[in-house]
Amino acid sequence: NKDSFNLTTNAGKVSNELAKSALDNIYVVPNPYVGYSDLEQSVLVGTTPTRERRIYFENLPQECTIRIYTISGNLVRELHHQTGYESGREYWNLLNRDGLSVAYGIYVAHIDAPGVGEKIIKFALIK
Numbered sequence: 001n002k003d004s005f006n007l008t009t010n011a012g013k014v015s016n017e018l019a020k021s022a023l024d025n026i027y028v029v030p031n032p033y034v035g036y037s038d039l040e041q042s043v044l045v046g047t048t049p050t051r052e053r054r055i056y057f058e059n060l061p062q063e064c065t066i067r068i069y070t071i072s073g074n075l076v077r078e079l080h081h082q083t084g085y086e087s088g089r090e091y092w093n094l095l096n097r098d099g100l101s102v103a104y105g106i107y108v109a110h111i112d113a114p115g116v117g118e119k120i121i122k123f124a125l126i127k
Contacts, residue, residue, distance in 0.1 A: 023119040025059040026111060032124035033094075053094040053101070055123065057081070057109065060088045064113040068092065071106040094125065 033055050057066060057079075066079040077097055081090040096102050104127045111119040 020117045022059065022061070023111070023113070023117050026119050026121060027058050028109065028121055028123040029056050029058055031055070032126045034126045054091045055094065055125075057090045057092070057111070057121075058088065060090055060111065061113040061116050062088075064111050064116075066090060066092075067110045067112070069108045069110065071108060076102060076107065 033053075060066075060081050060083075062084070063082045066081060068076045068079070070076060075097070077092065077095070079090055079092060094102050102125065104125045106122060106124050109121045109123065111121070113119075
């Protein structure tokens with residue numbers, strides 16, 4: 001007696017409608033950033049281990065552009081996030097477009113996801 005099994009699967013898909021409603025779940029961690037974060041990874045600078053300052057944007061859609069502005073509206077940095085299903089996380093190393101450390105203060109992030117929508121988040125960097 002031979003057993004026989006049929007298995008049917010559906011391919012994964014992305015729903016822009018669900019992604020649009022998920023924009024409200026995007027957040028920055030840590031917020032506020034106070035001098036350093038336990039989430040930061042150690043990197044070698046020469047032979048000395050040090051931590052790269054960074055914050056994370058969580059629950060991002062698969063594809064989006066993150067524009068970070070000062071509270072007065074000056075563009076500080078632009079990040080491009082593109083990933084599969086596995087990660088809705090992108091980090092910012094707290095450097096501006098010229099590769100210099102940013103000042104402490106209040107910042108605004110504008111997340112623009114084509115075909116999905118937009119989200120604005122405020123966050124703070126504290127010394």
